[in-house]
Amino acid sequence: MLWMDSIAATVGLGALALLAVLADVIRAHHAGFGRFINRVFGPLMRAAELGSPGEGVRFNGATLLLVSAAAATVAFGVRAAAYGVLLFLVADAAAGLLGRRFGKRTWVRGGATIVGTAAFIIAGLCVAFFLPGLSNMQRAAAVLVAAVVEAISPIDDNLTVPLAASATLFVLYGTVH
Secondary structure (H helix, E strand, O other): OOOOOHHHHHHHHHHHHHHHHHHHHHHHHOHHHHHHHHHHHHHHOOHHHOOOOOOOOOOOHHHHHHHHHHHHHHHHOHHHHHHHHHHHHHHHHHHHHHHHHHOOOEOOOOOOEHHHHHHHHHHHHHHHHOOOOOOHHHHHHHHHHHHHHHHHOOOOHHHHHHHHHHHHHHHHHOOOO
């Protein structure tokens, strides 16, 4: 995203997001295509993302991340979107790995663990530290807002958290340079 101009990034992400949405819709309605997608991508998907024709559309995490990245690029600009997506990818992975392994106590109704949220914040701050053009306050605010949204959002975090982080950066910084 950062190596493209804003039009190319927006069009590219929009096209990829549209393709992913269409693939998930077609997968839900056509058994052969659904079996193909599940065979190729099934090992990378969560059990809740797998489905059978007739069960309705189930958007997988990659589709939601592409939609979020495309929407953030349109709404907040390429750099804020790229920073928000990058922050999410690393911090969410840390939260998931450590939260599932060591998290015993939840702190919100949705099941987010204290360990998972702490891992999200620490990993997010580590990534944010290397993002150029931001103050430490902007870095910390984006990470903290993203961590709270990740913990409390009833909607899939692949959709909400990159948008929240990108929006926070945009609000605090305007167009991120």
